[in-house]
Amino acid sequence: MSLDLAFSSEQLAVGEAVAGFCRERVGGAPPAGDCPADWWQGLAELGVLELASPEAEGGALEATAAFEELGAVAFPGPVVEALIGGQVLRREERAAVARGALRVSVGTHDLAPFVPGCEVQLEVSGQSLFRAPLAAGFESLSSLDAEPVARGVRTREERLERSRAGLDLGRLLLAAYLVGAARRVVALAADHARTRTQFGRPIGDFQAVAHPLADVYIGVASAETLTHAAACEWDERRDEGEGPSPGLAAAAWLAAREAALEACHVAHQVMGAQGMTLEGPLYPLSRRIRQRASHAIGTATARESMVARLDARVGESLG
Amino acid sequence: MRFRFSEPEERFRREVRSFLADHRDLDGYFRQGQRWPAVKGLFQEMGARGWLSLAWPEEDGGAAGSPALEYLLWDEVAYARAARNPLSAGIVARTLIRHGTAEQKRRYLPPIRSGDLHFALGYSEPEAGSDLASLRCRAERHGEEYVVDGHKCWQSYAQDMDCLWLLCRTGEPGGRSEGLSLLIVDLDAPGVGRRDLPILDGEQLNEIRLDAVRVPVSRRVGPEGGAWKIMGEALADERHIQFPPGRVHRDVEELHAWCRNRRLDADAGVRRELSALAVVALQVEMMALRVLDAMQRGHDATALAAANKVLHTEACQRIARTALEWEGPAALLEDARPALLWRQSMWETVGGGTSEIMRGIVAKRALGLSGRA
Amino acid sequence: MDFELDGEQQAILDSVDVLLSLRAGPERAIALAAKGELDHDLARALREAGFLSLATEVGPLEAALLVERAARAAAVLDVGARALVAPALLREVPDVPVALVHADGRGPVRHAAFAGVLLVADGAVARLVRVEPGSLAPVRSGYGDPLGFVPEALRRSGEALGAGSGERLLRWWRLALALELSGASTAALATTVAYLKQRRQFGRAIGSFQAVQHRLARCAIRTEASRWLALEAAHHGAPGERVAVAAAHAADTAAQVFRETHQLSGAIGFTREHDLHVFSMRLQSLRLELGGSTAHARAITAERWAEGAP
């Protein structure tokens, strides 16, 4: 078997099921704030919340197919975190996550997104995940896209096994989500450029509009394939939960962030005032992209693992 | 979905790699002009292994191999900095295979396959660069001969090549893409004048004047006036080997190794940029794989190939620019590696179709935007 | 605030321009570069006209205007070092070419092979080193200005110019660099714009395509800003932060101008038959001098936020 860059029919089916669900529930404009309970339940019923866990049939590729669709509608709530939980939590907890009965927050040393509302509170630090609940009396804040965040003092209870596998999965699913969202952003802007007429012609006739859109299309397309490659790599190494990060998940995350942020930048410019309205369609997507691009997983560790990857390659090939 | 090649393909890659181990210092990718005898020798060795005709049909003396094999071959050759893929075994041979007469195939394919016969690309003219269809070089038919008059420029490597793959006008002047034909012209034929055009990278291009050059009609490839379509097909056959990502990986790895030697890699800013370049190199590879995948499926890869060219060539420039900045004035010495990298990448976004033209193709084909104004 | 030149400044500039239009320019720069020569004739003409002593006789802003104009005219000469930097450090302006050297630098040095005076920045002090013009080894250069090698021993020798001189040398050097970068950027851009107005493809001038126009406009905005930042710094007597800002901006602008002018000129821009390279290659070497934009940016931080700074 040679190179094959297409999703399998099973993977496509997962994506289509999620897309159908999103069309039905989310409709045109994704809401700000946390995920409504019935949507969350719907995801659980579709099997999305257990993808890539030891119990699931589908792995990272299936999850990628699903998360691209979630990104395309800027689906709310801690979905990436649920799948991270599926890697690092205990068996009974995993089952509860899969049922939609237990939600997971992954935050920094003092910020915990989606809290209150997440029973499991994890802290990310480098390549480690800690079970580290916030002490009572935390402060409730709200973030850019009205997602709840709590600020407080954590108590580290344990470092979780399979941290690296969980974080790599998190990186590549964030990438998939961002790629899905960014594809939609580019499509919206291109659609606008084709239909909006000024100076007697569609604005897409102007190179100053068309060329930047071509550039972001290229960025998003290459980040998309890199994300798929990362998912393949993750699936191949599924059983190695620790050890150094092989690197593609980090690369996908870094590439998808950049590409998605740049796509928003260009799309807002192209769509002018229409991009600014709260009800969308562009703004809710770009706001969510900014939010996910600032995920607690951060970029510093990913960058270091890219340099480490180079170190290894250079050692190998150039002596 | 699979991001790996098959076992036989990987075996072939290893074979190519070990072959190239003996050509490590060739540096023909960047300096073909200065290394031509050695580069030609490499091509001849590759020819002897059947590697210049990997994907040709068996009846034309090829191995009917997959595009993946060709991709792997030229990716390794690029990574080793040994050479760029030659025009002769590429678009020339592919066009001859599709459209050549039996006589033309007999005459040209064997020496192309063995790496003995080489071509320069005679497309651009002083007034026809991005707008190739405006070219004026004229071939007037007189019985069984064409008489060719014209002025071509920017021909890479023509100083060492045997033949010119000439695009010229056989139809009405001003006929745009209608009325163009392809001729094979010997570069030492009477009436062919060549002038060196030194360029800033230390290599050279060429200017070629054709003054009443007589070319037998039997040297026309494909139908008279039908060149435009044929050229498009040949280009489409070649997309997977045009911009091998191995070049870019090698650039980043050299930069990284060089940073380590100079102990620059402890600097946070340097590490950040290195990591960004490593990501970009992977994106470049992904785009190349997409082109290959599309070709294997028989899909149109026009937009992907244009995207790939922009991404690849701009990555090369970014890497080289970074190298130059980190090295400072010492990079200005002629033999400094960062300077070579930089000089060799500065024209990549122009030669072979500019980034602007490529963006226009992406905008049009992938996004439905005309980008005309 | 006043961005207009006064009558005297305008008069100086007009006669500088006339002189440069007669004695400098791309064609001459190409001929000199082919021989690896410095423009001694131009030096003589500038000196006789009194322009090399503008800094002491009129003021640094006037000398700065000269340096910027000379770069625009592709003068192959140490105008920045001789007319602007040396007067800030030496009582008597040398009558020989001046090269500016960093004691810790490794690379080749502009004009060193012709220099009679080296001004070496060595930490807290600057040092003056006299050398026999022509005694330092030339380095082959594709960058417009002739380059030379300054051996380590020379970089450490010479007469110290007193307390604070090291810092003073760096400030004026940065300023000269900013002016030269800005002049060469302006000229590279002007060369390209003129070419693209005349070059036709697809039945129209290439300059009429929006992608081309917008990118050139961006370069123009940054180039203008470079010039004003540098002139303003000169007007204020080259204070550390201002010169660092001017140099950082000019170096980044140069990188962008290099990229865009070459991209938009197409194949002809890579030949030595077209004028662009006269300016663009110079931009490439100037923007690396003194550590390039990263070092200039660090200098800004150090000036503004250094411990003990107000």
Ligand SMILES: Cc1cc2nc3c(=O)[nH]c(=O)nc-3n(C[C@H](O)[C@H](O)[C@H](O)COP(=O)(O)OP(=O)(O)OC[C@H]3O[C@@H](n4cnc5c(N)ncnc54)[C@H](O)[C@@H]3O)c2cc1C
């Ligand atoms: C190193 C090198 C090797 C080459 N080798 C060969 C060879 O072997 N054989 C051969 O035939 N040719 C060769 N070429 C020529 C090459 O194909 C042309 O340089 C290229 O097609 C661009 O043409 P041009 O240089 O005339 O630029 P122009 O067409 O004059 O373009 C100048 C600038 O304008 C932009 N521009 C043009 N049209 C538009 C538009 N519609 N919209 C927006 N921007 C536009 C271009 O993108 C470019 O930035 C080579 C060129 C180089 C640099």
